[in-house]
Amino acid sequence: MLSKDEEKKISSAVIKRLPRYYRYLGELLENDIERISSKELSVRMDVTASQIRQDLNNFGGFGQQGYGYNVEYLYNEISKILGLEKTYNIIIVGAGNLGQALANYIDFEKSGFVVKGLFDVNPKIVGISVRGLEIQDIDNMEMYVKNKHIDIAVLTLPKQKAPKIANDLAEWGIKGIWNFAPTDLQLKDKSVTIENVHLSESLMTLSYRIKDRV
Amino acid sequence: MLSKDEEKKISSAVIKRLPRYYRYLGELLENDIERISSKELSVRMDVTASQIRQDLNNFGGFGQQGYGYNVEYLYNEISKILGLEKTYNIIIVGAGNLGQALANYIDFEKSGFVVKGLFDVNPKIVGISVRGLEIQDIDNMEMYVKNKHIDIAVLTLPKQKAPKIANDLAEWGIKGIWNFAPTDLQLKDKSVTIENVHLSESLMTLSYRIKDRV
DNA sequence: TGAAATTTGACAGATATTTCACAAAAGACT
DNA sequence: AGTCTTTTGTGAAATATCTGTCAAATTTCA
Known part of the structure; x- marks a missing residue:
């Protein structure tokens, strides 16, 4: 149970692990597994049981001694912690290859992220339809964001254009930028x-780890 | 200077910061800035100067007291540390939207990652040309990997198919999987x-941080 | 029902990471 | 040339994170 004046700062190391717990619990759920102990989960996930328990206890005692954790309950609790029971309206800014790929990635919608619009500066691709959404001219974006209660903007555009657009979006009331x-x-x-x-950067860390064998 | 029997394990926290240093140094270089102190870099990057110095000193003393760091030299040293002076042959496995987006992302090539082939199981897209490369049937992949000295495979395919293909690729001599x-x-x-x-998972951590304002 | 086994939540101890602080080296200035 | 300023590299102190341990709660089994 969370206390009313929950002020304890949760470390970002913990937050970053939650989605992975969530994923594994989802898989257990799909396999009709009703309960699981931190020990067994730790084996599957290759982390320590202690870490799992400690991470979860930042948010409350979701388990039961002698029993473990109820999979469905814990899954739903983590969903709430991560804010996945809400719906987020998203726009994608920059409808090039990557932007279109993300627009087509249906899995996000399962977690409550709904792509509402795609924008681009390039007149050649404005009007093209991606997953039922027409790519719009970026000049329409201000009105759109202000009127349609957009929460998150996905920036898939060149680095030169990103800072100005990010500042504009912030001014127009966006909450998060991916x-x-x-x-x-x-x-x-x-x-x-x-x-x-x-x-x-991700690819470079891979390079670091294989460089002596290439 | 690195000692000959350099066995000291570098923490992954340090490794993950190197590409960001590299990026900032690249920008300094573009702006013809010849030298920089850890203090000034720390202001630009919003980290502590001490962390920068300590991170770099894991790999050697690249700076000079009273002077700071020579930008070009340090840039090149980090490039070597990350293994970016090498060329990596890459294939993309799964030529859907994301796979094609990555194939088109020219920036990787600047760092030595050369896309040599794209593969997919879907006969409808086999033969389509992406940035001069024809998407190939995945049945050709074994021969291709074995003959063409492929170092890295990028897996952009559904999770059901990933484990088997990853194991195959490993058997065929791949060094890294992205x-x-x-x-x-x-x-x-x-x-x-x-x-x-x-x-x-990345998107979920964003959700966590904005959830109380949506 | 009662004893044995399981397993959490909490806390303490162990590691890891980050920051501080300063001697020593080099540059900058007069 | 000499003094002052800058700035590194390093070891130590301070934080942060992770792991081990165990009492207490609960389940399981006979």
Whole structure:
């Protein structure tokens, strides 16, 4: 049970592990597994049971001594913790290959992320339909964001264009930015949350680990 | 200077920061900035100067007291550390939207990652040309990997198909897997390095941080 | 029903990571 | 040339994170 004045700061290391717990619990659920102990989950996930228990206990005591955790209950609780029971309206800014790929990635919708619009500066692709959505000219974006209660913007555009657009979006009331542009956005409005996906950096860490065998 | 029997294990926290240093140094280089102190870089990057110095010193003393770091030299050193002076042959397995998007992402090539082939099971897209490369049937993949010295496989396919293909690729001598399938691959061959990009998990952590404002 | 086995939640101890602080080296300035 | 300033590299201190342990609660089994 969460206390009313829950102020304890949860470390981001913990937060980053939650989606993985969530994924494994979802798989257990699909396999009609009703309960699971931290020990057994730890074996499947290759982490320590202690870590699982400690992570979960940041948010409340979801288990039962001698029993373990009820899979469905825990799955739903983690869903709530992550905010996945809500629906987020999303736009994708930059409808190139990556933007279109993300628009087509149906799995996001299962977690409550609904793509409402795609925007691009390139007149050649404006009007093209992607998964039932017409790519719009980016000049329409201000009106759209302001009127349609957009929560999250996905930035899949060149790094040169990203900072200005990010600041505009922040001004128009966006809550979060999922940034794929290879740059660190510094927004004036610090209340906007930025999550970076720097694919190049990910690939470089892979390079580091294999370099002596290539 | 690195000692000959360099056995010191570098923490992955450090490794994950290197590409970001590399990116900032690249920008300094583009702006013809010749030298930089850890203090100034720390302001630009919003990390502590101490962390920068400590991170770099895991690999050698690249700076000079009273001077700082020579931008070009440090850039090149980090490039070597990350293994970016090598060329990696890559195939993309799963030529759907995301696979094609990655194939088109020219920036990777700048860092030495060369896309040599795209494969898919779907006969409808086999033969389609993406950036000068024809999508091939996945049945050709074994021969291709074995003959063409492929180092890295990018997995952009459904999670059901990923484990088997990953194991096959490992058997055929691949060194690294850049995995976009939403699953944790457990390979028999432990010498293959796996780097996961779990986009859903990234989006969920964004959700966590904005959920109380949506 | 009662004894044995299981398993959590909590906390303490162990590791890991980050920051601080400063001697020593080099540059900058007069 | 000499003094002052800058700035690194390093070891130590401070934080943060992870793991081990165990009492207490509950389930399981006979």
